[in-house]
Amino acid sequence: MTEKSKITHLIEKDPKLGKFIVFFTKKNFTISDDYRKSTEFLSLVRTIIGQQLSINVASSIYNKFIDNYGSQIYSLQSNIEVNDLKTLGLSKAKSETIIKLSYLINEENLNLTKTMKLPEQKAKDILCKIKGIGPWTVENFLLFSGKNQDICPINDLGIKKGIQIIYNLNELPSEKKVMKISSKWKPYRSLASRYLWEIVDQDINFL
Structure with a gap:
């Protein structure tokens, strides 16, 4: 349709x-598409950054993130540490979540392209196992980046x-x-x- x-x-x-x-x-x-980014990883990162933050603050932090790591990436390199992300304005908890997310992708234990096409509950079952990712984050990730209308x-x-x-x-x-x-x-x-x-x-x- x-x-x-x-x-x-x-x-x-x-x-x-x-x-x-x-x-x-x-x-x-x-209508704003602020959470829709060039890769599924970046869309999920933007959603994680946006947890309990205003749009302006979250956008500022995200822009620093892509300035440092690129706007077309599918994960972070394994040598990136929590303190590297904290210098961009991210909290320790969010930094740990993004690094864990990258680790799972790099180890081929998580495929976000496939996950975003799953029914809502199945996607939640997978992503909510990652500390720092809850139902709200998954819902917003799927809403802007997935195929679920x-x-x-x-x-x-x-x-x-x-x-x-x-x-x-x-x-x-x-x-x-x-x-x-x-x-x-x-x-x-x-x-x-x-x-x-x-x-x-x-x-x-x-x-």
Whole structure:
């Protein structure tokens, strides 16, 4: 299905989200692809860096990372150490996660190209074994880099804020409410999630 058809589907299934999508279309706003990088490894690294950080801070650290190691790499070389990454602004924990990730790839114990094509739960079963990678990280990695078009990170604060805005709620929705609302967007919850993040990032709350 084309992107236009997916958008039409979302507008028809959820008019409240739809009016924001129409607004984006009329204003020619683009949806950010900040987590989508040239390789699966870099996409996952960007997602790891982004854990509990603002977009601007995470982007700054990621840019330092690729300035040092390149924008087309599939893993880090085995001689890179935790302290090397910490000098870029990464925490010790995130540095250890990225180095462990590189080790598994270099030893051919992990193939991210295959992993990103797996169903959500199977990908989580593989990647969540790596310390520092949890469900949120896998969901975002798959959402931006994988082939799964139907992912909605129900624990994500941005998703909850986006739903609060479009549904004009007095408080953030519960996970149960997020699941119920997001069911309207199937099978294109990934695209809907990206719109929600953009609504929050661009502070669009006047519709």
